Amino acid sequence: MSGGELRAESLGKAYRIKGQAPVRVLDNCSLAVAAGRLTVLMGPSGSGKSTLAYILAGYVAPDRGRVLLDGAAVEKPGPNRLMVFQETTLWPWMTVADNVLFGPSVRTPGAEAEARAKARDLLRRFGLLDFQDKFPGQLSGGMKRRAEIAQALINEPRVLIMDEPFRGLDVMTRELMQEYYLKVFEESRPTTLFITSEIEEAIFLADVILFMDPRLGRVGRVIEVDLPRPRTFEIMASARYREIKEQALETLYAHEESEQYSPQQTPTGG
Amino acid sequence: MALRGGGGQSSMLSAIVNRRVGLMVFGFAAAFVLWYASVNWLPFPAFRRLPDPAGVLQEWLSRDPAYGISVFTADYYVHILYSTYRATTAFALAVVLGVPLGIMMGWKKTVREYSDALLTLLRPIPPLAWVPLAILLFPGTEPAVIFVVFLVAFYATTLNTWVGVRAIDVAYFRAALCLGARPVDVLRDVIIPGAMPSIFTGLQIAMGAAWFSLVAGEMIAARYGLGYVIWEAYNLIQYPTIVIGMVTLGFVGYVCSALIRVAGDRLMRWHQKNIGAVRG
Amino acid sequence: MAAKGRTQNAVARLFAHWRGAVAIVAFVLVWQILGTMSSTFGGKIPTPIEVTQIFFASFVDDPRYWRNWAASFERVLWGFGYAQLFGIPLGIALGLSRTTEEIVFPVFEVLRPIPPLAWVPVSILFWPTHEASIIFITFIGAFFVIVINVFDGIRHIPERYFWLATSLGATRWRIFLRIVLPAVIPSVAVGMTLGIAITWDVLVAAEMIAGDLGLGRLTWEGYVSNTPEIVIVGMISIGIAGYLSARIVDYIEARLMPWAQHDPKFRGRR
């Protein structure tokens, strides 16, 4: 089942905090997440990446602009475009199996047996089969992430949005998770929007990288990553990889304005 | 919250504020009407025995109250002062003893092991169960009441201070030691400031608990104070005064806790800014 | 080698608590010495030996003593039970509906600081029987603390828990059943733990003021008959009863939240 095409047209969004001037986060921001491709959205923390993701998933309403899935306008959240949040969002009181089965169980209560079979298959592929009756609290960081991806993919969403999913994992687990998702992606090619602030992760995973320009509140430069698939670690030593990295660093530093240290700067940006 | 009705993000901020004030006023009015209706119109004798809001307000604000207690009578403020004196004295004692003990428990293993056992042994006994013994042991009712109130505040202060010290990130201790700090420096520059937020949480809980148990002491053993006023008003069938006593107790108790919160915020400016920055 | 390690740890643990044991023994000794001296200030303090003697002599086999236990426990059970029955739904309603919060919460906040025992006169006036009036006081003791904890618990449920469930197609009712209720259990647990302690505290005083049976009454009778031994027997009995109730609440909590045992985030939230 190939993925869908997600498009955003001139989105605008500003946060109004009582007693302060409204903070403009997105301004005339348009982007396309092509079907069956792994699109990476890259940018420093606080450049509105998460806000954009929430709008695409339908959790936050934009002030202006609209979101199109396969050409049709979409507003409400739905199983056609699911999101893996930056912080773990497995419900702690449900076992891993129940977490994964939640989607099918609420949408098609009748098809219990079929959903269970699909869940078992996914959990086996994700190496979580013998953890299915455990609670999320008993899992390691990497295992929780794999469970969340399974929780989303069982619903066969047209688009999968991942908001810095591997941030906070130690580097070793992070690298193994990147390899993991590449394997999953290269098997069924679900349309993926992967958000990150790590340059190496972006290039290693992406077919195309969209760079968020924090000053303008929209996507600035776009770089095609024509590295061959299936991708392996050795690719990071190739000349083409270094070339792309050079361009990416240049873009990042170009977007980067001088470090303003306004006293109220919030360490945890939007 | 996706589930909650009303209060859309885009509506103007002042509209939200007006709505909230409006609903609050509506809430209080509804409560008043409900109280008034149930006392005066409902056919149940139980409700009829209760004082109605109009009677209470009339008594509370009248220059010459039927039962001698109103905003304009001196007695009213004498009782408030007595209660406040007892609560704050006991609270001060609890702070003077509880905070240092809590800090020592957090800092020195030996102190912790001795006092933890004793606290765990005595803690299940509800503080108000000490009232009879306190009256028998102490030479008058005043110290007995203050002792019981002290006990309640002492538990809350000590435990929260201890929790506060234990919650300090070990990195701060190590950073200080690296820089050459001696134990006394660690106490002054890491333990006390680090535990401060939790100490103030404890102080607020202690003040609330102090007022809770003060009432019992005053109802059972005292000659003055709001607890005494309530119990006496009941005995002398002066029902409106009961409610006046109750509401005043609630209000004065609330003011004392609020004062502690304000003191805490001023003392810990870094904590305030810290929270502000993260949430901003 | 590991077996030796375990026994050594056990000995070490026992050894580590010797200071605790010493403190308790010292406390009893000091109490004994104070008791035997003709006390110079206030009433005479009964020694631990006298207290134990009177307990075994005229309490252990006296059915009235154990009826006091039954009366107190019954009042705690009803008062605490009703507080959960009414408090939890109100806390949830306040948490879920902003309108309910804006109407009801201010009134609730005015009543909350009023000490439970200040309600005794009004309670005696209102309720037909003594028993009902005391149960109402224990109800007040536990009611405010469970409502405020549940209300607080609801407001701290991460928004993304709702977002993900909505995306997966769950109706509001199903979200209430499978997300809101389980998520609020930890705060119910905290509310119950605090509530049971306050309930005992308030019950004892209420029984002293208005009761005819119960452990508080027993302690009060000890005072009235100027026999401190009975006062202390009463106090220790209340202490044990309070301790038992707290353990019962802990047991209920463990059953309510099987997942909490594994997830450090929930455990120890006192």
Added chain:
Amino acid sequence: MRSVASAPATAANGAVTVDAVGKVYGETMVALEDCSLEIAAGEFLALVGPSGCGKSTLLNILAGFDHPTRGTVTLDGALLASADRAAHPGPDRIVVFQEGALFPWKTVLDNVTYGLKVQRQTAPEEARARALDMLARCGGLDRVAHQFPGQISSGMQRRVELVRALINDPRMLLLDEPFRAMDTVSKGRMHQHLLDIHAQFPKTVFFITHDLEEAILLADTVAVMTTRPGRIRSRVAVDLPRPRHARMIASERFVALKEQLIAAVHEEAQKAFERGERELA
């Protein structure tokens, strides 16, 4: 230019020898075993290895928060730590922590002067002057001298922590993954700041990190640690010229060094991962 009033220039300038150090927690958990390492005076050494392999344990022993079960550690010839010698931290070895440990309740200036204050050897005015001077020289941080750590960015907090350490003129600086949670751009900026500060105040540096590029860009030597129980497996000398700059990441030599390290670390990471998953099952 050496820092203004550095300690009397004794021979002591931060040469460290870790000799066959072992560390066992409780009865069963062996964190370090036969771990040996040489750090020359003024050398910037980066230590890389899979998570949970004992890097922090070694740092704690060097810093004096913990003592070894076996083996010895010497600093400029003097015995620093051994099995029967109580560990003690001191201003000659200062740690910059992973989560950051500026005292949130003290202003930036009070944080920086804290070391001098508690060592009770410098008059308060002089301490403040030196602190302001040093803050100014490390990227104009004197502008935020009177603010609380909670009010400045995490990047600036990191740099203030470095100044707080360096003002005491320690013989050795220990950095525990200081830039771990930062995104690419801020990390790049912090690398530049650290290189500038290191150039101004050359010290022996023991730097723990997972990021191989960061290790190569900053260090003179990169040591690789095996998975638990930790042991130094190999050392790679970084012969890139100083002063270093971010552009060097694209150079041939840099990539060659990186490949060499990727192979070693990845092998250890795979072993650690398998054991990790097994333990949890």
